[in-house]
Amino acid sequence: MKSEHKKIVLIGGLVLVLLIVGFFLFGRNKVSHEQVTQTEPTEEVLPTVDSSVKVALVSLSGNHEVSLKVSNLPNGTESIDYELSYQTASQGLQGVLGTVMTENKSDMEKKLTLGTCSSGTCVYHQVVGKINLTLKFSGRYGEKIFEKEFSLED
Numbered sequence: 001m002k003s004e005h006k007k008i009v010l011i012g013g014l015v016l017v018l019l020i021v022g023f024f025l026f027g028r029n030k031v032s033h034e035q036v037t038q039t040e041p042t043e044e045v046l047p048t049v050d051s052s053v054k055v056a057l058v059s060l061s062g063n064h065e066v067s068l069k070v071s072n073l074p075n076g077t078e079s080i081d082y083e084l085s086y087q088t089a090s091q092g093l094q095g096v097l098g099t100v101m102t103e104n105k106s107d108m109e110k111k112l113t114l115g116t117c118s119s120g121t122c123v124y125h126q127v128v129g130k131i132n133l134t135l136k137f138s139g140r141y142g143e144k145i146f147e148k149e150f151s152l153e154d
Contacts, residue, residue: 049137049144050074057084057133057150064115064124066131066152070108076140077102083134084112089126127152 056069068082080102085095096112115124135146 046136046143046145049135049146053137053146055133055135055146055148057131057152059152060111063127063152064122065111065113068108068110068112068133070135071106073102073106073108074137074139074141074144076104077137078104078139079137080108081136081138082110082112084114084131086114086125086131087128089128091125094125 052072053074054069054071056067058067058069059065060067066084070080073080078101080100081098082100083095083097085093088094094114096114098110098112100108100110102108113122113124114127115122117123130149130151133146133148133150137144137146
């Protein structure tokens, strides 16, 4: 009877070992597969705005300010997010961010300071090279993007 008891314990132990090995082989694969799919980046690509939209960035006040002009806005445009980024002579990469509510107009113009202003005093950036401009148009049609580099010339 002792030998039968030993066989049952041995078979039970073998089954337990197989279950543990199977869990590690199949269970870990499933978990790591789920982790891989969860960590994959999802990048939303916005469509570009129609070529009929005209964008100009005009230098003002000796390159201390610029005028952002957008004409022929897409019908139904409610707002435009703008981002200007540029290198400066002494402060590295700088930029200007904001939003303009267009109120369904066909044209938009906004004066932007290339620097910082506080309490009526402005410290202007000395822009080196080109200005990168990104516009995100939002409206009834969803969102559309515009990107372009501009050179400042008086």
